[in-house]
Amino acid sequence: MPHSPTAVPLPRRALLGGVVAVSSVAAVGCESVWRSPLGATEPTPTADEVLRQQVLAAVAGHREFLTAVVLAHPGLSGPLHRLATMHSAHARVLGEGLEQAGEVEEAAVTPTPDPAPDPVPRRSGAALRVVRRRHLAWQRQLADQVVAAESGGFARVLAAMAAAVTQQLLTLPQPESGAA
Amino acid sequence: MRTQVWQQVLAAEHAAVWTFGLLAARHESEAEALLLAQAHDVHRSRRDHAELALRAAGETPVPSAPAYELLAEEPLEAALAVEQACATGYAALVAALTGEERRWPANALTDAAARALGFRGSPEHFPGLDELAGR
Numbered sequence: 001m002p003h004s005p006t007a008v009p010l011p012r013r014a015l016l017g018g019v020v021a022v023s024s025v026a027a028v029g030c031e032s033v034w035r036s037p038l039g040a041t042e043p044t045p046t047a048d049e050v051l052r053q054q055v056l057a058a059v060a061g062h063r064e065f066l067t068a069v070v071l072a073h074p075g076l077s078g079p080l081h082r083l084a085t086m087h088s089a090h091a092r093v094l095g096e097g098l099e100q101a102g103e104v105e106e107a108a109v110t111p112t113p114d115p116a117p118d119p120v121p122r123r124s125g126a127a128l129r130v131v132r133r134r135h136l137a138w139q140r141q142l143a144d145q146v147v148a149a150e151s152g153g154f155a156r157v158l159a160a161m162a163a164a165v166t167q168q169l170l171t172l173p174q175p176e177s178g179a180a
Numbered sequence: 181m182r183t184q185v186w187q188q189v190l191a192a193e194h195a196a197v198w199t200f201g202l203l204a205a206r207h208e209s210e211a212e213a214l215l216l217a218q219a220h221d222v223h224r225s226r227r228d229h230a231e232l233a234l235r236a237a238g239e240t241p242v243p244s245a246p247a248y249e250l251l252a253e254e255p256l257e258a259a260l261a262v263e264q265a266c267a268t269g270y271a272a273l274v275a276a277l278t279g280e281e282r283r284w285p286a287n288a289l290t291d292a293a294a295r296a297l298g299f300r301g302s303p304e305h306f307p308g309l310d311e312l313a314g315r
Contacts, residue, residue, distance in 0.1 A: 082303060085305075086303070086305050089305035089306070089315055090305065092315070093306070093312065093315060139290075143283070143286055143287070143290070146274060146282050146283075146286045147279055147280055147282055147283060147286075152274065152275035152276060152277070152278070153275055155274050155275060155282055155286075156271050156272070156274045156275040156308075156309070157306070157309070159270075159271060159274045159282070159285070159286040159289050159290075159308070160271055160289065160306040160307055160308050160309045160312070161306070162286065162289075162290055163267070163289045163290040163292075163293035163294075163307040163308060164293070164303065164304060164305050164306060164307055166290045166293060166294050167293050167294065167296075167297060167303035167304065167307065168303055170294055170297055171297065171303055
């Protein structure tokens with residue numbers, strides 16, 4: 001019997017299944033609405049939409065921090081390039097969910113930058129340690145968000161992102177001991 | 181739907197256990213032997229877990245085939261292909277389950293992605309999501 005890898009039972013259109021589905025539901029008006037004091041109704045974002053905004057904001061924060069680290073320590077640009085590329089890919093795919101739904105305001109798409117980013121340490125070894133620490137925490141957060149997501153398709157994307165962060169952590173160079 | 185995906189995961193685990201059992205005899209170094217033996221143990225444990233999950237749901241777990249086709253000739257390449265096939269299944273299982281149930285396949289996906297690097301795999305942006313390969 002031939003080896004048969006497990007098939008993904010999701011069509012390509014559903015690559016962000018939950019994300020797109022959730023936003024599409026919003027588009028057809030199945031979500032709750034609330035009336036502002038001025039009388040205008042505004043859609044209440046679904047739990048997955050809120051979660052996706054949080055994930056996008058966190059990804060933006062990680063990218064900003066990596067940029068700051070590379071500016072302070074150009075020698076780290078090589079090792080951190082793949083990590084930054086991964087974040088860009090994650091942001092792009094998460095953002096596509098909004099664009100495909102086509103019903104979300106521009107302001108909602110713009111991720112909020114990290115209000116209090118970590119300072120970049122003066123030594124490159126210490127900076128690398130902070131990068132590692134931040135991404136370890138990020139991997140754990142993503143693992144929790146997999147559980148929190150309502151849609152299975154969105155959870156699947158988050159799980160893949162967590163796995164990707166783990167791979168990047170394993171390929172990051174080890175900081176030299178004592179380079180604090 | 182969920183039992184169907186569990187069955188797919190179990191089928192992939194059967195293949196993985198068979199493949200790693202075979203590859204363990206073909207290793208080229210002690211380090212390789214250790215990696216392959218660890219993978220064999222992990223997948224046996226996952227196979228058992230998948231069987232338990234199916235029995236708990238009142239389903240009959242899909243049986244193992246007598247033999248499987250190696251996905252590549254070179255041992256590490258075959259090992260990498262097995263991990264990637266399992267990762268695809270774990271990701272599908274995450275989508276099929278809800279809440280805390282997702283932890284097991286999510287952890288398995290992360291572990292498979294990490295193990296793939298040991299088999300000379302390259303980091304991916306979305307491990308287990310075949311439709312996003314190369315994104």
